[in-house]
Amino acid sequence: MAYSDSEDQPAGQNWAQSHSFAAQAVQRPADAAEVRELILRGGPVRALGSRHSFTDLADTTGRLISLDRFSPDLVVDEAARTASFSPGLRYGDLATGLHARGWALHNLASLPHISVAGAIATATHGSGDRNGNLSTAVSAIEFVNGTGELTRLSRADADFDGAVVSLGAIGIVTRITLDIEPTFDVRQDLYNDLPWDAALAHFDAITSSAYSVSLFTRWIGDTIEIAWLKSRMDAPAPPTELFGATLQTHDQHMLPGQPAANTTKQCGVPGPWNDRLAHFKLGFTPSNGDELQSEYLVPRSNILPALAAMRALGPRIEPLLLVTELRTMTADRLWLSGAYDTDAVGIHFTWKKLPTEVGNLLPDIEAALLPLGARPHWGKVFAAGVDQLAPLYPRFDDFRALVARHDPNGLFRNGFLERKLGL
Numbered sequence: 286m287a288y289s290d291s292e293d294q295p296a297g298q299n300w301a302q303s304h305s306f307a308a309q310a311v312q313r314p315a316d317a318a319e320v321r322e323l324i325l326r327g328g329p330v331r332a333l334g335s336r337h338s339f340t341d342l343a344d345t346t347g348r349l350i351s352l353d354r355f356s357p358d359l360v361v362d363e364a365a366r367t368a369s370f371s372p373g374l375r376y377g378d379l380a381t382g383l384h385a386r387g388w389a390l391h392n393l394a395s396l397p398h399i400s401v402a403g404a405i406a407t408a409t410h411g412s413g414d415r416n417g418n419l420s421t422a423v424s425a426i427e428f429v430n431g432t433g434e435l436t437r438l439s440r441a442d443a444d445f446d447g448a449v450v451s452l453g454a455i456g457i458v459t460r461i462t463l464d465i466e467p468t469f470d471v472r473q474d475l476y477n478d479l480p481w482d483a484a485l486a487h488f489d490a491i492t493s494s495a496y497s498v499s500l501f502t503r504w505i506g507d508t509i510e511i512a513w514l515k516s517r518m519d520a521p522a523p524p525t526e527l528f529g530a531t532l533q534t535h536d537q538h539m540l541p542g543q544p545a546a547n548t549t550k551q552c553g554v555p556g557p558w559n560d561r562l563a564h565f566k567l568g569f570t571p572s573n574g575d576e577l578q579s580e581y582l583v584p585r586s587n588i589l590p591a592l593a594a595m596r597a598l599g600p601r602i603e604p605l606l607l608v609t610e611l612r613t614m615t616a617d618r619l620w621l622s623g624a625y626d627t628d629a630v631g632i633h634f635t636w637k638k639l640p641t642e643v644g645n646l647l648p649d650i651e652a653a654l655l656p657l658g659a660r661p662h663w664g665k666v667f668a669a670g671v672d673q674l675a676p677l678y679p680r681f682d683d684f685r686a687l688v689a690r691h692d693p694n695g696l697f698r699n700g701f702l703e704r705k706l707g708l
């Protein structure tokens with residue numbers, strides 16, 4: 286069927302309402318053939334996920350293409366331990382479908398509301414000393430590139446490691462295959478007031494004390510306010526006391542004043558992975574809603590100087606901050622991943638929605654972190670441009686060459702890719 290323009294919708298804003306899309310319209314094809322037809326109409330075009338990125342990353346002066354009319358078409362291959370589906374699917378819906386069939390993903394981000402394609406394209410991550418980011422679960426992708434060609438790449442292909450974290454620059458991804466494992470149960474335990482001294486002295490022991498560990502701080506005072514542990518029920522139980530932090534006995538939101546009902550069940554109550562690995566529940570508002578976010582993926586070997594630098598900036602950070610979250614992840618081989626070739630620790634900032642003040646502070650944060658090898662999260666707000674980013678990514682030029690091959694006419698280029706990748 287040919288695409289009907291009556292499916293078009295206005296471009297609107299991103300989730301945080303921090304960016305109004307300049308695009309003329311959102312086009313909503315129902316399958317890969319319609320995506321191809323839309324690409325062959327000419328550019329510029331960009332893929333749009335669930336709009337949770339904080340900048341003009343997904344934007345275009347032309348048309349946005351959303352997969353929200355695709356059938357999810359979830360296919361589980363039990364022998365191969367993979368699941369294939371249309372990647373406009375939100376993680377929460379995918380997780381529900383997988384769990385119902387007895388399967389699980391290795392990890393989730395803090396929220397299940399994001400589309401798989403959008404999350405994979407920016408190297409979105411959860412936490413865990415033994416967990417790669419969400420993009421590392423991809424075993425194959427299919428995309429319609431800038432010449433309208435449907436391309437399939439799997440791990441055996443030379444370009445695969447460049448094509449997964451794509452920032453939407455090589456095409457519209459129309460199908461993704463992820464690694465899966467048998468479903469498992471998880472409990473969440475929160476600990477309050479972890480002394481900074483103990484956190485710094487025992488950083489590795491703390492982040493490896495559960496399957497997934499998040500530390501929430503506001504950078505002032507002598508303690509980290511919350512250590513949030515997610516433990517698999519098939520692993521040893523979490524400790525009753527964590528290096529001086531005390532076990533919390535009621536459910537808690539990481540942002541003061543926000544309802545605990547928005548968060549997934551805590552207090553050690555076991556539940557399926559799809560109801561515990563994200564901090565927030567699908568049917569509720571994640572985080573605060575009225576906010577900006579930034580994050581820097583620091584090579585794990587440099588985390589102590591990075592934390593010292595952020596604590597020194599604490600008095601300037603704190604007035605603009607809702608909360609910081611620290612998370613860990615294992616090294617991977619994905620060219621534009623924050624954890625390319627290094628175990629990494631994410632230093633995340635949920636900011637008050639003060640774009641000017643945050644924008645003025647970010648260069649100083651980056652002056653401290655980028656020399657330590659920190660890479661900004663592609664989906665969040667950061668100041669660095671191409672000259673600062675290129676040295677951080679050993680495969681930067683390979684990625685640009687990959688884009689040139691798949692998008693020779695620059696259909697998918699936009700202001701963000703020009704500023705950050707020099708495309």
Ligand SMILES: Cc1cc2nc3c(=O)[nH]c(=O)nc-3n(C[C@H](O)[C@H](O)[C@H](O)COP(=O)(O)OP(=O)(O)OC[C@H]3O[C@@H](n4cnc5c(N)ncnc54)[C@H](O)[C@@H]3O)c2cc1C
Nearest residue numbers: 332334335336337338395400403406409410452453458664
């Ligand atoms: C409240 C909140 C909490 C968050 N928590 C986390 C977290 O825990 N961990 C973390 O790492 N990040 C987190 N993020 C950031 C978020 O995961 C990323 O911004 C992610 O990219 C958003 O996915 P999306 O579906 O909204 O994509 P969008 O923002 O719509 O798009 C992002 C990019 O993906 C591309 N894209 C989308 N669909 C396709 C497609 N079909 N083909 C090709 N490219 C495509 C777009 O072109 C764009 O370049 C959070 C964001 C918010 C708002």
